[in-house]
Structures are given as structure tokens and as C-alpha cells.
Amino acid sequence: MSADSGDRRSSWSLHVLGEVLSSFSVEDPGAVARVVDRLAESVDAEVVVVIRRGRVVAAVGVDESSTADLVEVATARPAEVRLGHIGSHHSSLALYWSPLDGEDVVVVGRFDEPFDLEERSLLRAIGRSLALSFRALDALEAERRARDELDQALTVATHRATHDQLTGLPSRDLVIETLDRRLRDASPVELEHTYVFFLDVDRFKQVNDVHGHAVGDQFLVALAQRLRHAIGPGDQCGRLAGDEFVVVSRQKSPEAAEATAAGLFRALVDPLDLDGRLIVPSVSIGITSAAPGDVAESLVDDADLAMYRAKQTGRGRVVVFDPQLRTATEQRAGIEADLRQALRGPGEFVPYFQPVISLVTGRVVGFEALVRWLHPTRGVVPPDEFVPVAEETGQIVHIDARMLRSACARLAEWRRLPGMDDLTISVNTSARSFADPLLPSRVAEALDLSGLPASALLLELTESVMMDEGSGDSETVQRLVEIGVRLAVDDFGTGYSSLRYLREFPVAVLKVDRSFTSQLGHDREDEVIVESIVGMARSLGLAVTAEGVETRAQADRLVELGCGYAQGYLYGRPVDTAAATALLLDGAQVSA
Amino acid sequence: MNADRPIDDRPVGGEDVDGDAGGERWIGAGGSTETDVDAAVDSALNAALGGRSPSLVVVFCSTGYELAAVARRVVDRVGDVPVIGCSTSGEVATDGPTESGLAIWALGGDGFEVTARLGQGSPEGLRSAAAEAATCVEDLDDGLASVLVLLADGLCGDQVEVVRGAYGVAGAAVPLVGGCAGDDLAMQQTEQLFGDQVTTNAVVAAAIRSDAPVGIGVAHGWREVGEPMLVTGSSGVVVETLDDRPALDVYLDAFDAPASVREDESAFVEFAVVRPLGIVRRDRSEIRYVSGADYAARTLTRIAEVPSGAAAHLMEGDDHTVLEATDAACRQAFEGLEGRDPIGLLLFDCVARRAVLEDTGIRQEVDRVAEVSGGVPVAGFYTYGEIARTRGAGGFHNQTLVVVAFA
Structure with a gap:
């Protein structure tokens, strides 16, 4: 020491x-x-x-x-x-x-x-x-804890802001932001291999309408979960809105991308059991690949266009983006704008009338009213150029309403001609119009204004419109029944041909699709189908009108098969009011 | 060795040991400077064992030997007996001090129970290694050791943590002794030995329970130079400022260091080894060895912490005071034997004391130990830090002699 x-x-x-x-x-x-x-x-x-x-x-x-x-x-x-x-x-x-x-x-x-x-x-x-x-230390600890809680809250808030609350998938903003970063940072090769898949659930509205929104939500969550498991490592998926999903993925080639899309499709379409309800999903998929100068928004839009084309061509399909789709979209946008303008004025949409003939008497028994657009610069625009656009935008509802009023008014005029008081008129009714709760009141108004009896009016629907409606006990159908209006089923035989809706809806007429008519005398199978339709209609007490009759031989065969009515070029093309009136005044005998 | 169970439970082997470890209790020691590893081990071991079967073998070995070869030879000879050891900066055996040699110390016979463990260090230091090694205390039959011998890496981090780690496990009832391994003053790397395993950045420990008393003596023999100073800047083992001046400048000026010491690191190490710092404590000074200098940062490097806020003295010594400390440490150790005669000693002597005493002095030191102990077997080594905790929680020393006497 x-x-x-x-x-x-x-x-x-x-x-x-x-x-x-x-x-x-x-x-x-x-x-x-x-x-x-x-x-x-x-x-x-x-x-x-x-x-x-x-x-x-x-x-x-x-x-x-x-x-x-x-x-x-x-x-x-x-x-x-x-x-x-x-x-x-x-x-x-x-x-x-x-x-x-x-x-x-x-x-x-x-x-x-x-x-x-x-x-x-x-x-x-x-x-x-x-x-x-x-x-x-305690004060610091409290401060740290508060900071941690704040950080946690911020993390949660950020997640909420960037992720879809229902499915937990990245939201549109996050997908776009991430894709933009990926495009910015990518080498030319990586860029070329970057693909965007746009997925839209087919008939999701029907799932919601039939099973309710809670099941609809479960359905989307289940699909999101499947999608999450189906994508590859390094891929990103997100929910853009409603029933729209997106996948950003690295693919070696367009073929590989299509194979991946097919894989996504298979992964999603197995039947889902949601609270005991078995639902079979289907999706339409659009694909696009990145190129130098692309930004995320435009890529997603391109994939959306491709998806849209997949929907147009029958749903449950995969379509690869083609620049022509963009041109078509631009044209579509032009039509949409012109339609909007046309609907502001009174006279651009007019009905043309195609005669319906009794195959027994050869006389005109009525007309099908077909819409024509008298465009101020393009002249008469055929329906296939503007009806699909009008259906998408909902403008078809207004066009249908105008046709209904005009056709009823015109028929009322014709019925005042001697011997014409039993003429009928078929008016095409789009899916949008049929889904519109105002349809019955529009029908009633058109009948009131024209003074027509309800029995003179046929609302012409496709099979798919009825299928989308779900069942015949909807309020719209019930009110139409009360009004006394009957339905004609357009293009019968090409769709579901379900007997159920023939019983549930107030169907009076089946219209045999022109594809069958054109094969009469050539295709035995088609003849059998027509014969079956006629037989079934007879037993149900329904009338049958064959569409697209163009030859005498077809007409004769229809007579042999027991079909009651026909329309087609053999009897007259769709014509304007004056020509139709002239046809009636000429004696309404249109036997060729 | 398997460190998971008491080693003394195992059968005793070896080619030249007789029977089991029972019989009259004994301590033996031997040293050698032969260059051939096997010959050196055999020579030292033969002297230490004298044909007896040991319960513990402790090896102190110069870095001149390949320590792994030494370990293998020892284990070949003694079999499955606890063997611990370390590299040194000089060794002590009964016959005298050696340089570049090896010394072996062993005990056996009735009344000794020994367990041993190895604790491997982490990047954070040796505290956890010491704690792990100290768990050998718990392996003793009654969990109460008479003394825990610790041999730690001498160049890894803060050596004070070795005592803290071991104390945390062994507790207040177990005295801690030991030393930090050397490397013949190369200051590069030290090694620790456990059975036939050689490692670094580790602590090896042996818990000894003895039926007879164990005495521990601690003394250093350094004296203060000038007025105490306040440690105003220190981070771990680096002293940055003393009285708010660069620590290196304060140190060099106080000792009027020659020019070579001011610019040559090896000259500085040689100069500093006999000029430690002393931290003012309740009733003593805790000596801290100055192991190096950073000429750019003007700081002093130590192998144990000098805390900020502490009062510190510059210290120096001569052969007279250092030898007086030897006497004091021995006396203190023998006092702990409760009137019984020692049968053997362990020494942990700071390498700095060796530097002060030089060859003649260290010979005298060992002679004095032999004289006061009655010529009982002695072994030890020159260390980079000494451990002796007999009271309180602390017990790390520098530039100090620790004498452990076994009755």
C-alpha cells in the first residue's frame, strides 16, 4: 500500500x-x-x-x-x-x-x-x-415512448394513406408512385421487361346486387388474397378502385407475360365459398409493357384499354395492348362528346322502322323501331358506331327514352290509318335503360302521350339484359307487368336461352337470331334449333319472329317450321317515317 | 474439455501420474527455459508433479513457445485434469524468474476440489467472458470456492470488466485472484489456454475449494510524484485530458521525458512502464499502467479505465520500494493463513515491476519470496494487469504484486 x-x-x-x-x-x-x-x-x-x-x-x-x-x-x-x-x-x-x-x-x-x-x-x-x-431518464423514456407512439401512428397513417383499407393491397397512388420510380431507375433492358397487368372483375355489380355489399367486399378480399399469392417475387399488386386490380411484374417476353396473365386468371377463377354462397369469379385482363419515356399513369391507362377490349370481346379474356386501341379510344371520346352535344338538341336521334310481316297473311303487322343518328356533319351514323359508347356512358338511357316516345307517337299515327289499328311496335331497350328504375314511368308516359294501348308496345331486350336483371320479381318488371307492356327477347338462341326468365318475365315474343335464319336450308342443326324454338314458343303461348330473312327460300322454310312472323331485307330495310308510312299506304302487303 | 460439468468428476489419466488425486495435499511448481517444447514441458511438469496426480495444472508460458504445442503436451501427460494457463511477459518458478521460458504450478491431494471453465469474449469486451468462466464456482459441490483464479486476455478492452463480470457471478464470498496474459511486451496479442485448447480474447478460470485457508496479499511499491490532477477527459481506456490539458503533454512534461520518448512509441512504452498513474481511492491508490501514447491526439492509452472526474497522481518507483512491496504482499498473504504454514504460492507480478527491478532485482524478489515462505513451491508470471478482490466489489490492479498463499 x-x-x-x-x-x-x-x-x-x-x-x-x-x-x-x-x-x-x-x-x-x-x-x-x-x-x-x-x-x-x-x-x-x-x-x-x-x-x-x-x-x-x-x-x-x-x-x-x-x-x-x-x-x-x-x-x-x-x-x-x-x-x-x-x-x-x-x-x-x-x-x-x-x-x-x-x-x-x-x-x-x-x-x-x-x-x-x-x-x-x-x-x-x-x-x-x-x-x-x-x-x-423517466422524462426521456416518456418522450421516447411518445415519439415511438407518434412514429407508430404515422406508420399506420402512412399505411392507410397508401394501402386499400378493404384488401390491404397498395392503393392506386402507391402503385403509381412505385411504378414511376421503377420506370425511372430501370436500365433499358429492365424497362423493356416491365409489364403492367390490369385486371377487372367481370360482373362484380351482379355479385353486389345479388349477394349484397358485405359479400361483395368478402369477394374482393378473397380475390386480393389470391392475387397476392399468385404474383412472383419482386412483383407488386394493388387495388386501383372498385373491382380493378393491377400487377406490375418483370417478364422476359410478351409470350411470358401472356402466360403470366393466364396464370393469374387461373389463380383467380376457382369458385369461392363465401358464407355458404358459391361464386365463380371471372376477370378480364389487359397487358402492356413499358417503353422509354413511359410514365406510370399512361402505362396503367394502356393496360386499362386492353382490359376494356377484353371485356368488349366477351369477358374472361386476356388482351395485349395495341396502339390502335388508343386510336379507337380517341374516336370513342369524340363520339361521346358529339353524343353529349346531340342530346342537348331535339332532332338528331330519329327512329327508323323495319316492318315485321305475318308469314301467314304476308301483311305488315308492326315495326321494329331502330335508332339512327343524323349527325350534322357525318350524316347518318350507324348504331354500331355509337350505341356501344352510349351504353358505356349511360347516354343510351336518354336515347332509348327518346326512341320510345317517338316510336309510340309514330305508331299511334299509323294506327289511325284504316285497317292499321292492330299494328305493334318493338322498341329496343338497353341494359342500362332496363336497370333504370325510371323505365316504367317513361313507358307509361310514352303510352299516355301517344294514346297507345300498352298491348301495342313491345320492349325488345337481349337475353343477357334479363340475366343481368337477375329475376323477374324486380320492381321494374312488376310495374311493367302492371302497365301491361310485353317483352320481346332479341337474338334468342344465342345466349342462355333459359326457360326460367321466359316464365318469370312478361315475354310475348321470341325473336330468332339472324345467324340461325341465314342457315335455313343449309344447316340441319340450325334448322333443328329454330324448330325447337318455335315448338317451345308454341307450347308457352309465345309468338316467334325470325330476324334477318333475306330470301324467299328462308321464308318458305320458316313457314314450314311453323314460325309466325319475320323481318329482314326480303320485306324491307329499316326506313324513315315517310318511307314506312308509304309502305303502309301502299297496302301493307309486302310479300316478295 | 467439456466446460459444462465439473472437471474433477472425471477419471484421472496420464502416463506418469500415480493413482488418483487423493493422499496428502500438495502444491508443486517447476520452470524451464529449454527450447524444445516437449522437453520444457516435461522438465517443468516433472518438477511440479513429482510423480503425483494433480487436481489442477496451471501453465504460464512465454510466447516463444507455441502455446498449442505446450497445451497438447501437458494434456498428454496429465490426462483429463483441469488445465488452465496463458501467455506471459516473463515467468516465475521456485528456482527463480525466467524469460522466454515456461512455469507450471499444480496442486493435488486431499482437501482440494477444483473446477474450471473457459469464457470466450465478445466484441463488447471481456465482462461476459469472465462471467461465463466464473460459473465454474457453481460447479463445485457446495458452490463455494476458497478462491477463484482468473487468467484473462491482457490486451482486449477494459480489464476492470473482468473483475466485474466474475464478481457478478461468484459474489462477495469468493475472493478473486489472477492476472492478465502477456506477450513478452510485444503488445500484439495474448493467448489463453484451457485443456488442449488455445484461444484469445477469453478468460479462463479455476475455482479452488480448499479445506485449509488461502491468504491473499496485494502491494505495489509506487510513490506519488507531484500534486494530484483531475481527469477531465476520458473515454474508456483513453485518457484525453488531465486538468484540461492534453494528457500526453502533462505526462511527458511532469516526468521531463527525453526527446526519444516524445516521438518514438517503443521508447515511450519502455519509459511509461515504470511511470504509472494512480487513481485516488478511499484508502489507497489504484495503479493504472500507461500502455501507449497517441502522438497525434496527444492522449494516453491504458489497459484499464481511468474514469472522468477521478483524481489521479503520476507515480514512479525504484527497486527499493518495489522490493519492499514484495515483502508486504507476502506478509499480507501469510496473515490470511490463520497461523498455518504455506504449502505453495501463486504470484501475479506486474511486468512493470520487472522493468524497475531488472534482472538482478527480480532474482532478489523471488529469493525474498522464497525466504519469507520457507522455500515452498512458487510459480507465477509477469502480467499486463493483476486481479485481487478480497473485499468490496473492485479488485483490478496494475503495476502490483498479488501473492496467493495456500496452507
Whole structure:
């Protein structure tokens, strides 16, 4: 041992306090343990235990059992204890209890040698500084916790802002942002291999309408889950809106991309059992690949166009984007704008009339009203150029309403001609119009204004419109029945040909599709179909009109098969009001 | 060795040991400077064992030998007996000090129970390694050791943590002794030995339970130079400022260091080894060895921490005071034997003391130990730090002699 001077020793405790203070850090969770080490070493103590809120937060020199003993006597704070666990050769442990805040305490123990005044003073000062440090630590901890909670809340908020709440998939914004970044950072080769798949669920509205929105939501969640599992590593999927999903994927070639689309399709279309309801999903998929200069929005739009074409060509298909689709879209946009303009005025949409002939008498028994657009610059625009656009935009509802009023008014005029009071009129009714709850009141209004009896009016629907309606007990159908209006099923035989809707809807006429008529005399199978339709109609008490009759031979065969009515070029093309009136005035005998 | 169970439970093997470890209790020691590894081991081991079967073998070995070869030879000879050891910067055996040699210390016979463990260090330091090694105390039958011998890497991080780690496991009832391994002052890398395994950045420990008392003596013999200073800047083992001045400048100026020491690192190490720092404590100074200097940063490097806020003295010594400390440490150790005679000693002597004493002095030191102990077997080594905890929680020393006497 060195010979230390008394003067110097008198300040040892001050320096020890300095050491302990400098070892405390609120940034380092291990700092308390370090302070406890220093404290023990500074006064040659064997034991140091820090008790906060009845719990030991740091200890040296004692095992758990002895620590528990010290905690137990913390309230009494004895000046010495005997701890059997520490060793038999030590008789007793002198203790000093240095108070912290409240009941918190640091207990320091030394075998056989009580702490002198200077040591007690030092331990008390260290206790005070520890208490202050703990307060700082608590405040810092609270701040950290608050910051963590804020960070967590921000993370949740960010996730909410960038992910679809229903499916958990990235939202449109995130998909676009990520795709833009990917396009920006990609090498030319990577860019070329970047593909966007746009998926739209077929007939999702029907799922919602038939099964309710809750099941519709479950349906989307299930599809999202399948999509998530179907994509490859490094691919991203997202929900753009409603029933629209997107996948961004790396593909080696257009062929590989089509194979991937087929894989996605297969992954999605297995039947889903949702609360006991079996639903068979179908999707239409559009594909496009990136090129230099592309941005995410335009790529997704291109894939959307391709998807749209897939829908147009029959749903459940995959279509690869072609720049012509964009041209078609631009044309479509032009038509849409012109339609909007046309609907502002009264006279651009007019009915043309095609006669319907009784195959028994050869007389005109009625007309089918067909819409024509008298475009101010393009002349007469055929329906196939504008009806699909009008159907998509909903403008068809207004066009149908106008046709209904005009056709009814015209028929009322004709029925006033001698011998014409039993003429009927068929008016085409689009899916949109049929789904419009205002349809019955429009029909009633057209009949009122024209003075026609309801029996003179046939609303012509395709099979698919009836299928989309779901069942014949809808309010629209019920009101039409009340009004007394009957339905004609257009293009019969090409769709579902379900007997159910023939029973449930007020169907009066089946119209045999022109594809069958054209094969009469050539294709035995088609003849059998026509014969079956006629037979079925007869047994159900329905009339049958053959469409697209162009030859005498077809007409004769139809007569042989028992078909009652016909229309087609053989009897007259669709003509304007004047020509139709002339036809009637000429005697309404149109036998070729 | 399998460190998961008490080693002394295993059968004792070896070619030239007789029977089991029972019989009269004994301690043996031997040294050798023969260049051939096997010959050196055989020579030292023969002297230490004297044909007896040991319960523990401790090897102190110069880096001049391949320590792995030494370990293999020892294990070949003694079989499945606890063997611990380390590299050194000089060795001590009963016959005297050696340089570039090896010393072997062994004990056996009735009344000794020994377990041993290895703790491998982590990038954070040796604390966890020491704690792991110290669990050998729990392997003893009654879980209470008379002494725990620790041999730690001498160049890895803060050596104070070795004592803290071991104390945390062994607790207040078990005295800690030991030393930090050396590398013949190359200051590059030290090695630790456990059975036939040689490693670095580790702590090896042997827990010894003895039926007879174990005495521990600690003394250094350094004296203070000038007024104490405040450690105003310190991070870990680097002292940045003393009294708010660059620590290196304060140090060099206080000792009026020659020009070579101010620019040559090896000259500085040689100069500093006999000029430590002393941290002011309650009733003593804790010596801290200055192991190097950073001339650019003007800082001092140490192998154990000098905490900010501490009061520190510059210290120096001479052969007279250092030898006086030898006497004091021996006296203190013998006092712990409760009137019984020692049967053997372990020494952990700082390499700096060797530098002060030089060849003649260290010979005298070992002679004095032999004289006061009655010529009992002695072995030890010159260390990079000494461990002696008999009271309180602390017990790491520098530039100090630790004497462990077994009755």
C-alpha cells in the first residue's frame, strides 16, 4: 500500500462523486449498471442494490435470493443484516440506505465495517444525483415512448394513406408512385421487361346486387388474397378502385407475360365459398409493357384499354395492348362528346322502322323501331358506331327514352290509318335503360302521350339484359307487368336461352337470331334449333319472329317450321317515317 | 474439455501420474527455459508433479513457445485434469524468474476440489467472458470456492470488466485472484489456454475449494510524484485530458521525458512502464499502467479505465520500494493463513515491476519470496494487469504484486 497523505484523502469522496456523475448517461440504458459498479468499487462495498417502485433495477454482489431479502427489509431500513446466501465467514453486512425519490432507495452494503460520515455523505450525494438522473431518464423514456407512439401512428397513417383499407393491397397512388420510380431507375433492358397487368372483375355489380355489399367486399378480399399469392417475387399488386386490380411484374417476353396473365386468371377463377354462397369469379385482363419515356399513369391507362377490349370481346379474356386501341379510344371520346352535344338538341336521334310481316297473311303487322343518328356533319351514323359508347356512358338511357316516345307517337299515327289499328311496335331497350328504375314511368308516359294501348308496345331486350336483371320479381318488371307492356327477347338462341326468365318475365315474343335464319336450308342443326324454338314458343303461348330473312327460300322454310312472323331485307330495310308510312299506304302487303 | 460439468468428476489419466488425486495435499511448481517444447514441458511438469496426480495444472508460458504445442503436451501427460494457463511477459518458478521460458504450478491431494471453465469474449469486451468462466464456482459441490483464479486476455478492452463480470457471478464470498496474459511486451496479442485448447480474447478460470485457508496479499511499491490532477477527459481506456490539458503533454512534461520518448512509441512504452498513474481511492491508490501514447491526439492509452472526474497522481518507483512491496504482499498473504504454514504460492507480478527491478532485482524478489515462505513451491508470471478482490466489489490492479498463499 502506498503512503497516502491525509490531506489528499480528505477529498477522495468528491472525486468519486465526480466519477459517478460522469458515468451516468441518459442516452445509455447500461449506465445505471455502470453507476452501481462504480459506487460499489468507490467505497469497497460488496453489495449495491437499487430499488425503484418496489423493484430491483440494478444489483451487484448478491444473488436473487439475497436481493429479495433486501427488498423485504427496505421499509424498515436496518443498519445491518445477515445474509446467509453470501457466505458463512462474514458475520454481518453493514447497510446504508441512500434515499432516492419517494420509497425508492439505493442500499449499499459492506461486510463488517460500517460506513463513516464521509462515506455516508458521499452515498447520499450519489443517491441524490441518481434520483435526478432517474427523473431525467423517466422524462426521456416518456418522450421516447411518445415519439415511438407518434412514429407508430404515422406508420399506420402512412399505411392507410397508401394501402386499400378493404384488401390491404397498395392503393392506386402507391402503385403509381412505385411504378414511376421503377420506370425511372430501370436500365433499358429492365424497362423493356416491365409489364403492367390490369385486371377487372367481370360482373362484380351482379355479385353486389345479388349477394349484397358485405359479400361483395368478402369477394374482393378473397380475390386480393389470391392475387397476392399468385404474383412472383419482386412483383407488386394493388387495388386501383372498385373491382380493378393491377400487377406490375418483370417478364422476359410478351409470350411470358401472356402466360403470366393466364396464370393469374387461373389463380383467380376457382369458385369461392363465401358464407355458404358459391361464386365463380371471372376477370378480364389487359397487358402492356413499358417503353422509354413511359410514365406510370399512361402505362396503367394502356393496360386499362386492353382490359376494356377484353371485356368488349366477351369477358374472361386476356388482351395485349395495341396502339390502335388508343386510336379507337380517341374516336370513342369524340363520339361521346358529339353524343353529349346531340342530346342537348331535339332532332338528331330519329327512329327508323323495319316492318315485321305475318308469314301467314304476308301483311305488315308492326315495326321494329331502330335508332339512327343524323349527325350534322357525318350524316347518318350507324348504331354500331355509337350505341356501344352510349351504353358505356349511360347516354343510351336518354336515347332509348327518346326512341320510345317517338316510336309510340309514330305508331299511334299509323294506327289511325284504316285497317292499321292492330299494328305493334318493338322498341329496343338497353341494359342500362332496363336497370333504370325510371323505365316504367317513361313507358307509361310514352303510352299516355301517344294514346297507345300498352298491348301495342313491345320492349325488345337481349337475353343477357334479363340475366343481368337477375329475376323477374324486380320492381321494374312488376310495374311493367302492371302497365301491361310485353317483352320481346332479341337474338334468342344465342345466349342462355333459359326457360326460367321466359316464365318469370312478361315475354310475348321470341325473336330468332339472324345467324340461325341465314342457315335455313343449309344447316340441319340450325334448322333443328329454330324448330325447337318455335315448338317451345308454341307450347308457352309465345309468338316467334325470325330476324334477318333475306330470301324467299328462308321464308318458305320458316313457314314450314311453323314460325309466325319475320323481318329482314326480303320485306324491307329499316326506313324513315315517310318511307314506312308509304309502305303502309301502299297496302301493307309486302310479300316478295 | 467439456466446460459444462465439473472437471474433477472425471477419471484421472496420464502416463506418469500415480493413482488418483487423493493422499496428502500438495502444491508443486517447476520452470524451464529449454527450447524444445516437449522437453520444457516435461522438465517443468516433472518438477511440479513429482510423480503425483494433480487436481489442477496451471501453465504460464512465454510466447516463444507455441502455446498449442505446450497445451497438447501437458494434456498428454496429465490426462483429463483441469488445465488452465496463458501467455506471459516473463515467468516465475521456485528456482527463480525466467524469460522466454515456461512455469507450471499444480496442486493435488486431499482437501482440494477444483473446477474450471473457459469464457470466450465478445466484441463488447471481456465482462461476459469472465462471467461465463466464473460459473465454474457453481460447479463445485457446495458452490463455494476458497478462491477463484482468473487468467484473462491482457490486451482486449477494459480489464476492470473482468473483475466485474466474475464478481457478478461468484459474489462477495469468493475472493478473486489472477492476472492478465502477456506477450513478452510485444503488445500484439495474448493467448489463453484451457485443456488442449488455445484461444484469445477469453478468460479462463479455476475455482479452488480448499479445506485449509488461502491468504491473499496485494502491494505495489509506487510513490506519488507531484500534486494530484483531475481527469477531465476520458473515454474508456483513453485518457484525453488531465486538468484540461492534453494528457500526453502533462505526462511527458511532469516526468521531463527525453526527446526519444516524445516521438518514438517503443521508447515511450519502455519509459511509461515504470511511470504509472494512480487513481485516488478511499484508502489507497489504484495503479493504472500507461500502455501507449497517441502522438497525434496527444492522449494516453491504458489497459484499464481511468474514469472522468477521478483524481489521479503520476507515480514512479525504484527497486527499493518495489522490493519492499514484495515483502508486504507476502506478509499480507501469510496473515490470511490463520497461523498455518504455506504449502505453495501463486504470484501475479506486474511486468512493470520487472522493468524497475531488472534482472538482478527480480532474482532478489523471488529469493525474498522464497525466504519469507520457507522455500515452498512458487510459480507465477509477469502480467499486463493483476486481479485481487478480497473485499468490496473492485479488485483490478496494475503495476502490483498479488501473492496467493495456500496452507
